Amino acid sequence: MSFLTGPGREHLNGHKEETLHNEIVRVKPKKEVFVPLNNGSATKVDVYVNEGDKVLVGTLLARRNDHFNVPIYSPVSGVVGAKKNMMHSVLKPQEHLIIEDDGKYEKVESFKPLDYTVASREELVNFMMEAGIVGCGGAGFPSYLKYKNPVDINTLIINAVECEPYITSDYRFTKESLEDLLVGVRALLKMSTAPKAIIAIKKSKKEMCEQLEAVLKGDPSISVFKTPDVYPMGWERTLVYEFAKKRYNRLPSEVGIIVNNVTTAIAFARALQYGEGIVEKVVTFSGDGLKSPTNVRVPFGTKVSEIVAQIGGYASEDVLVIAGGPMMGKTIPTDEFVITNYSNAITILKNVKVEEMACMRCGRCNDTCPAGLLPVRINNAEKAKDLDLIVKLSADQCIECGLCTYVCPSKIDVTEGVRRAKRALALRKG
Amino acid sequence: MKFNFRVSPNYRTPLSTQRVMWEVTAAISVVLAFAVFYYFTELGTDYGIHAVLMILTSLAVAIGTEVLWALFYKKNILKHLNTSFPWVIALIFVGTMSINRPLYVSAVSVFAGVFFGKLVFGGFGYNIFNPAGVGRAVAALSFSGFVTNKFADVVTGATANQVMQGLGWVITKPEAVDAFLNQFGGLSGLAIGFYPASLGETSTILLLLVGIYLSVRKIIDWKVPLTFIGSIFIFTYAIALFKGMGVWYPLFHIVSGGAMYAAVFMITDPVTTPTSSIGRILFAMGVAIFVVIIRIKANLPEGVVYGILFMNMLSPLLDQITDGWVFKEMKKFYIQIGTLFVAGLAVILLVASQISYNEPVVEVEPVVVINLKGEPVVVLAEAVSPTALVVSETAEGDVTTFVVNINGYAFQSDHDDDPQPNTLEIKVNTATQTVESVSYVTFSDSPNIGDKTNSDVFLSQFVGLSIVDEAASVDVVSGATITSQSVVRAVRAAIAAALD
Structure with a gap:
């Protein structure tokens, strides 16, 4: 297969050592947090509190009001302030709700916990929906949908691959929450009806592999699946292909597999046991633009600028601030934006000039595209404004993993060309 | 504090186009260094120096052409060279040239390759044809037969492919196979x-090692050379089975001629080959089909360069037919590869049915009759008529000593196109009417080739030969036929003088 198609993946220098072995540092907001009143691209949100209200950690602040149910809980205790429009990590200004932090972190139970060992499958699915558990892999897809009608599911894959360079937040968070992880995986396994679960992790993370194997001893239904250290191993399609050697059209359930992120499993476990939603995040702050790369645990809504100041500041006067990892994260031209309840990393890199030169048609982008696309052909079609060809080349299948730009020896922004092609397709459809 | 904006991803491989080209440069340099080493050590300093001059001339012309281009378009010269890589073309081109070519052939051809093959299309990344291939084609078409007389001895030794062409690209007799390969x-x-052959093409083993190195470094796509060499093997093995030949036949196709050189350095040129994996596989197989057909049936002993240039033209088409979402198109790709393979095999076997073994004419050369009567000496190459001149004659009793100057064929120790003759001392006993001895006084012929005649085995054959026996003859030295014959002419001149 790969003889005809190319490998469809690439080993990257992960730069993970910079933060991999260090404990998570707790960072607090200075005075106030800014709770984004959006959920991904959705901006229709019902707000349940008013200016001047007193809230506790876990108080329901708002809820996305379209067909997805995603609640937003208060990350701090304090007083609700005004609304403010400010830059968001989606690279667009969004409405944020200001909450003055009283520094006490008094908690309230957001919902009633549930014992997964006695609850029925349907009760668990309902609980997951009510608790608003969304996929923590980045897309924010409501997780309960995957478990609603499982048919012929043979494996539950818990995705702990974390293939994006620099990011170690999942790794550190999982390491500190192994008990919660097991609870989460067992609950998800019950919901999935699958006979077995695997925890997929890069084989280069030996310490974690051994640790997991030790705690899983005696449980034949859960095992560790070691993957090669390549990018984008953590993408659902690449991971499913690596495990089952099968490709699917839309959802992995077509080949009998459900995939959930490792932090989703932990978040679900915490909801089941303590009745809490996501109010704080473990976020990797890394990159050569920082003096001391660190994993921080912060209430979401904390400003990036405040966190950077507290962990040692910038190492350069001329930087790129990236919300996420360097491959898929968006560059934000300011540090005045906040950690969201699905952030996992802020990467800060020195701004190095890149000299682009003529494409030499080497086809490395085609060979490494994990989606089986031909990025250089899509770029050429986009330049020629040949929409029919863009359709034929299935540009809409691109997930913008960035590998085509990464591998390009001529330093061309290949991914950006594919994005333009995708926009052209979307405009025509609309 | 400055916060910048750049589109993602903001992470890049350390591999750059510049580094790709420098690694190719290093690899081709190793191959050419092997050639220079070979010519210096096996054929002498003059060959070695000529090889080095060929390389330097090609480099100078290629870089000079691009510098003029940059000046004409008012570009920064260094920046232009750093994104244009003319030296890669020069080195790959010169690797396809044989040692007996004059320097101006290299110069004109490499200019054609760089200028018409690349720059006029818009420079690096935009050219349709492999520039080194264009240069090679110009050298082969416009300058066929343009060789320096200095190195003519080398050209008398035909390359393996040329000998094979003479035999009709098929040898069915087992003993003839051995005789052929043993040469x-x-x-x-x-x-x-x-x-001696084209500078870079001779050592299949070295090329294989260099190819493996480049593949491991991910500078070239290993699938391309593998498909190319694999296809040549399969196609020619089919011919071998069809014609009743052994596995030596496909192996001969791989180790002889420019197949391996092209596999590593020419069909892996990214610019002129398709961009998709499948496209490149089809490309490599297409070149293999052309190579086999041109070799076994066309007018040329080697088809690699023309195969590449033909397939270069098809690169855009191959890109077009392999467009699509790769995961969805696998079936189409299997059909495309299968169709090309079956069609290629069918055409090749059809062509192969038209070839037959040309039994070589029995060689008359090994024996040369030395007597004057009749027309004893085998006729030499038309262009050459060495003349023997008796410069002194000293009688001492019955033995007369003749000193004879003979200008052989391939005098090369003199650089000024003023070749010095070989001088021989020939003693003839006039009483017994036999040759007493033949020996060299001075030897000016090509080293390593002509001096094979300066041996007891050869010269002692003359001792005791009757100067009146019409059937007297000697064996020539294999590989130095022409110098051997010139010695015979010298002896004949002495005999003529003795009989006077």
Whole structure:
């Protein structure tokens, strides 16, 4: 297969050592947090509190009001302030709700916990929906949908691959929450009806592999699946292909597999046991633009600028601030934006000039595209404004993993060309 | 504090186009260094120096052309060279040239390759044809037969492919196979590559190692050379089975000629080959089909360069037919590869049905009759008529000593196109009417080739020969036929003088 198609993946220098072995540092907001009143691209949100209200950690602040149910809980205790429009990590200004932090972190139970060992499958699915558990892999897809009608599911894959360079937040968070992880995986396994679960992790993370194997001893239904250290191993399609050697059209359930992120499993476990939603995040702050790369645990809504100041500041006067990892994260031209309840990393890199030169048609982008696309052909079609060809080349299948730009020896922004092609397709459809 | 914006991803491989080209440069340099080493050590300083001059001339012309281009378009010269890589073309081109070519052939051809093959299309990344291939084609078409007389002895030794062409690209007699391969030291001799041919093409083993290195470094796509060499093997093995030949036949196709050189350095040129994996596989197989057909049936002993240039033209088409979402198109790709393979095999076997073994004419050369009567000496190449001149004659009793100057064929020790003759001392006993001895006084012929005649085995054959016996004859030295014959002419001149 790969003889005809190319490998469809690439080993990257992960730069993970910079933060991999260090404990998570707790960072607090200075005075106030800014709770984004959006959920991904959705901006229709019902707000349940008013200016001047007193809230506790876990108080329901708002809820996305379209067909997805995603609640937003208060990350701090304090007083609700005004609304403010400010830059968001989606690279667009969004409405944020200001909450003055009283520094006490008094908690309230957001919902009633549930014992997964006695609850029925349907009760668990309902609980997951009510608790608003969304996929923590980045897309924010409501997780309960995957478990609603499982048919012929043979494996539950818990995705702990974390293939994006620099990011170690999942790794550190999982390491500190192994008990919660097991609870989460067992609950998800019950919901999935699958006979077995695997925890997929890069084989280069030996310490974690051994640790997991030790705690899983005696449980034949859960095992560790070691993957090669390549990018984008953590993408659902690449991971499913690596495990089952099968490709699917839309959802992995077509080949009998459900995939959930490792932090989703932990978040679900915490909801089941303590009745809490996501109010704080473990976020990797890394990159050569920082003096001391660190994993921080912060209430979401904390400003990036405040966190950077507290962990040692910038190492350069001329930087790129990236919300996420360097491959898929968006560059934000300011540090005045906040950690969201699905952030996992802020990467800060020195701004190095890149000299682009003529494409030499080497086809490395085609060979490494994990989606089986031909990025250089899509770029050429986009330049020629040949929409029919863009359709034929299935540009809409691109997930913008960035590998085509990464591998390009001529330093061309290949991914950006594919994005333009995708926009052209979307405009025509609309 | 400055916060910048750049589109993602903001992470890049350390591999750059510049580094790709420098690694190719290093690889081709190793191959050419082997060639220079071979010519210096096996054929002498003059050959070695000529090889170095060919390389330097090509480099100078290629870089000079691009510098003028940059000046004409008012570009920064260094920046232009750093994104244009003319030296890669020069080195790959010169690797396809044989040692007996004059420097101006290299100069004109490499200019054509760089200028018409690349710059006029818009420079690096936009050219349709492999520039080194264009240069090679110009050298082969416009300058066929343009060779320096200095190195003519080398050209008298035909390359393995030329000998094979003479035999009709098929040898069915087992003993003829051995005789044929043994001329070149067997398949292993061809693979090791200690023989004069195109500078870079001789050592299959070295090229294989360099190819593996470049593949491991991910500078070239290993699938392309593998498909190319694999296809040649399969296609020619089919011919071998069809014609009743052994596995030596496909192996000969791989180790002889420019197949391996092209596999590593020419069909892996990214610019002129398709961009998709499948496209490149189809490309490599297409070149293999052309190579086999041109070799076995066309007018040329080697088809690699024309195969590449033909397939270069098809690159855009191959890109077009392999467009699509790769995961969805696998079936189409299997059909495309299968169709090309079956069609290629069918055409090749059809062509192969038209070839037959040309039994070589029995060689008359090994024996040369030395008597004056009749027309004793085998006729030499038309262009050459060495003349023997008796410069002194001293009688001492019955023995007369003749000193004879003979200008052989391939005098090369003199650089000023003023070749010095070989001088021989020939003693003839007039009483017994026999030759007493033949020996060299001065030897000016090509080293390593002509001086094979300066041996007891050869010269002692003359001792005791009757100067009136019409059937008296000697065996020539294999590989130095022409110098041997010139010695015979010298002896004949002495005999003529003795009989006077």
